[in-house]
Amino acid sequence: MSAKDAPPPLPEPLLVEVADSHTHMDLQSGTVEEALVKAAAVGVTTVVQVGCDVKGSQWAAETAAAHENVHAAVALHPNEAPRIVLGDPDGWSRQGARQGGGDSALDDALNEIDRLAALPHVLGVGETGLDFFRTGPEGIAAQERSFRAHIEIAKRHGKTLVIHDREAHADVLRVLDEEGAPERTVFHCYSGDAAMAEICAAKGYYMSFAGNVTFKNAQPLRDALAIAPLELVLVETDAPFLTPAPFRGRPNAPYLIPVTVRAMAEVRGIGENELAGAIAVNTARAFDY
Structure with a gap:
């Protein structure tokens, strides 16, 4: 195993326990039990496991049912909806589409997400939203239809809505306004600037906020974090992606949350214990557990 592929070392434990509000343990190496033990060793005692397609959402629900400190969110990722409708086994891309299953196939997938969302250990509907980075013009209608359906599912079941927003800020906010956002809405891996944070x-x-808040080129994210109300701030890994500096490029996992928390506390100009305490309260409120 090369140094780049090696997992980063365990950070110094947090003294105040926190939650990883968004992770993908199904995409990480090792077992769920191993991930949870490593996370708990550094003060990360709760994780929200997020599904991105039907199979992943089913796995998230099953994993949450089997582990008291794992909660599930279920959804079709914004890039999954065009893949289902238009056909692209690698996810929708600007290169065009293969023959897909059409709107009926999307309806079938949404019906399964609806069924999973009713389960008691599923606390969130997401990640859903819009992604204009990978989706070409032909896929936008399917994305938006799926997004609106997820909003309705979240509201009907009283679950938290988990937003994926990539290069689509204005349209995500527009759809939320048009449909009416659920009582609890989380912008996962917040990617807007300070002006959007005010909205x-x-x-x-x-x-x-994820590990990319530590990246050198992420000053707009730090500006947003600096002005966001403390009671609305969460932390996540989005693991195995977005590993925080100085480990960028290596595998991410819930146990690396303390690295991001400490960087966030520095941006806020407060102690890590104060920030961790706020995050713990906020996450429990955001996901109603």
Whole structure:
């Protein structure tokens, strides 16, 4: 195993326990039990396992049912909806589409997400939203239809809505306004600037910051974090992606949350214990557990 592929070392434990509000343990190496033990060793005692397609959402629900400190969110990722409708086994891309299953196939997938969302150990509907980075013009209608359906599912079941927003800020906010956002809405891996953070704050949307807040080129994210109301701030890994500096490029996992928490506390100008305490309260409120 090369140094780049090697897992980063365990950070110094947090003294105040926190939650990883968004992770993908099904995409990480090792077992769920191993991931949870490593996370708990550094003060990360709760994780939200997020599904991105039907199979992943089923796995998330099963994993949450089997582990008291794992909660599930279920959804079709924004890039999954065009893949289902238009056909692209690698996810929708600008290169065009293969023959897909059409709207009926998307309806079938959404019906399964609806069924899973009713389960008691499923606390969130997401990650859903819009992604204009990977989706070409032909896929936008399917994305938006799926997004609106997920909003309805979240509201009907009283579950938290978990937003994926990539290069689609204005349209995500527009759809939320048009449909009416659920009582609890989380912008996962917050990617907006300070001006958007003010909009989210006014609407009571939670903003969850990932390891990319530590990247050198991420000053707009740090500016947003600096002005976001403390009671609306969450932390996440989005593991195995977005590993925080100085381990960028190596595998991410829930146990690396303390690295991001410490960087966030520095941006906020407060102690890590104060920030961790706020995050713990906020995450429990955001996902109603």
